[in-house]
Amino acid sequence: MVYNCTHWLQTLLFPLRCRLCDAAVGSGLNLCPACRAELPWLGAHCARCARPLPAAHPERHCGRCQQRPPAFDAATALFHYRPPVDHLIRRLKFSHELGLSPLLAGLLAERLTTRHTPLPELLIPVPLHRARLRERGFNQATELARRLGRTLGVRHAPQMCTRHRNTRPQSLLPVTARRLNLRNAFSITGRLPAAHVAIIDDVMTSGHTSDELARTLKRAGAEYVEVWILARAGR
Numbered sequence: 001m002v003y004n005c006t007h008w009l010q011t012l013l014f015p016l017r018c019r020l021c022d023a024a025v026g027s028g029l030n031l032c033p034a035c036r037a038e039l040p041w042l043g044a045h046c047a048r049c050a051r052p053l054p055a056a057h058p059e060r061h062c063g064r065c066q067q068r069p070p071a072f073d074a075a076t077a078l079f080h081y082r083p084p085v086d087h088l089i090r091r092l093k094f095s096h097e098l099g100l101s102p103l104l105a106g107l108l109a110e111r112l113t114t115r116h117t118p119l120p121e122l123l124i125p126v127p128l129h130r131a132r133l134r135e136r137g138f139n140q141a142t143e144l145a146r147r148l149g150r151t152l153g154v155r156h157a158p159q160m161c162t163r164h165r166n167t168r169p170q171s172l173l174p175v176t177a178r179r180l181n182l183r184n185a186f187s188i189t190g191r192l193p194a195a196h197v198a199i200i201d202d203v204m205t206s207g208h209t210s211d212e213l214a215r216t217l218k219r220a221g222a223e224y225v226e227v228w229i230l231a232r233a234g235r
Contacts, residue, residue, distance in 0.1 A: 016030050017030060018030060018031055018032040018035055019031060019035075019088065019100065019103055020032075020035040020084055020088075021034070021035055023035075028106075029102070029103050029106045029107065030102075030103050031103060031107075035084075039079060039084070039085060040079050040080040040082040040083075040085055041078065041079060041080075042077050042078060042079055042080055042231075042232055043055060044057060045077065045232065046060070046061050046062035046065055046075075047060045047061060047074060047075075048061050048062070048065040048069060048070065048072075048073070048074060048075065049062065049064070049065050049070060049072075049075050049204070049207050050075035050076065050077040050204060050227075050229065050232045051064070051065075051232065051234060052080065052232065052234075070207055070210070070211040070214065071211050071212075071214035071215040071218060071225065072199065072210055072211065072214035072225045072226060072227050073214075073224050073225055073226055074226040074227070075204065075210075075226060075227040075228075075229065075232075076108075076111065076112065076115075076226065076227070076228050076229070077204065077229045077230070077231060077232040078107055078108055078111055078229075078230055078231065079230060079231040079232070080231065080232060080233075081203055081205075081231040081232060081233035081234075082231075085230070085231050086231070088100055088103075088104065089104070089140075089202050089203060089230060089231065092104065092140050092143075092202070093136075093140045093202065096137065096138070098138065098143060101140070101143040101144060101147055102147060104144065104202075104230055105143070105144045105147035105148050105151070106147070106151070107230075108144070108148060108228060108230060109147070109148055109151040109152060112148070112152060112228070113152070118196070119152055119153075119154055120154060120194070120196045120197050120198040120224075120226065121154070121155070121193075121194035121195065121196050121197070122154070122155055122156070122157055122160075122192075122193065122194035122196075122197045122198070123145045123148060123149050123154055123155065123156040123157070123197075123198050123200050123228075124145070124156075124157060124160060124161050124197055124198070124199050124200065124213070124217065125139060125141035125142040125144065125145040125156065125158055125199075125200045125201070126141045126199060126200065126201040126209060126210070126213060127139065127141075127158075127161050127162055127163045127186070128141075128163060129163045129164075129165065129166040129167070131166050132166065139158070140202050141200050141201050141202060142156075142158045144200050144201075144202065144230070145158065145200040146158070148200065148228070154198075156200075159189060160188060160189055160190065160192070161186055161187070161188055161189070161213065161216070161217075162186065162187055162189060163185055163186055164185070164186070164187050165184070165185040167181050167182055167185050178206050178208040181208075182208055182209060182212040183212065185212060186212060186213050186216040187216065188216060188217065188219075188220040191220075191221075192217065192220040192221045192222060194222065195221070195222060195223040195224065196222070196223065196224045196225075197217055197222045197224070197225050197226075198225070198226050198227065198228050199213055199214060199217075199225065199226070199227045199228070200228050200229075201227065201228075201229050202229065202230050202231070203229060203230065203231045203232075203233055204227065204229045204231075204232050204233065205233040205234055206234070210227045210229075214227070
């Protein structure tokens with residue numbers, strides 16, 4: 001009863017505000033219905049890598065995945081990497097606005113609770129190298145995985161995978177160099193306690209990071225690896 005009264009008083013005095021337009025919102029995620037409807041939701045996409053597909057595309061997988069499938073088996077993405085989602089992700093990632101993680105993870109969790117297939121047994125956030133982690137102060141993928149795990153009831157294991165090579169940022173490299181940049185960049189600490197694993201990240205562009213990490217997880221014993229991301233870049 002005390003908690004309910006306190007929560008009511010806080011809501012009355014400090015109403016939640018939409019993260020995009022600053023309109024007052026009643027409860028739940030900090031996003032008003034109008035702004036939510038205008039988000040760049042991802043429509044038809046490849047079931048393997050989440051690459052956007054034409055609405056009338058006859059196949060479930062894009063041509064690239066049919067010719068050279070990645071090491072991961074499926075991907076779930078919410079948005080195209082476009083405004084205003086790209087702005088929200090950059091604010092979380094580079095401006096230390098950790099208050100955005102409940103909103104972004106909450107939107108992804110809503111999508112995942114509607115799935116008809118079993119949830120994974122373990123969530124693995126894409127790790128940062130220790131030098132990058134010291135520089136940034138936090139790993140946005142770990143923040144997302146922690147909140148997703150709590151909401152969905154799935155264990156997250158941020159210490160299980162390490163990035164032992166301080167690779168160059170993928171965004172600074174041409175596509176042809178990205179795979180080589182990540183080769184053997186990850187390692188698993190200890191025994192992998194799950195056969196079904198989900199990799200957590202904020203954005204997928206070329207997919208090489210998730211591909212290399214999924215390859216590492218499968219060498220460690222994972223049988224099925226999926227990728228959960230907020231946004232999919234590219235066409």
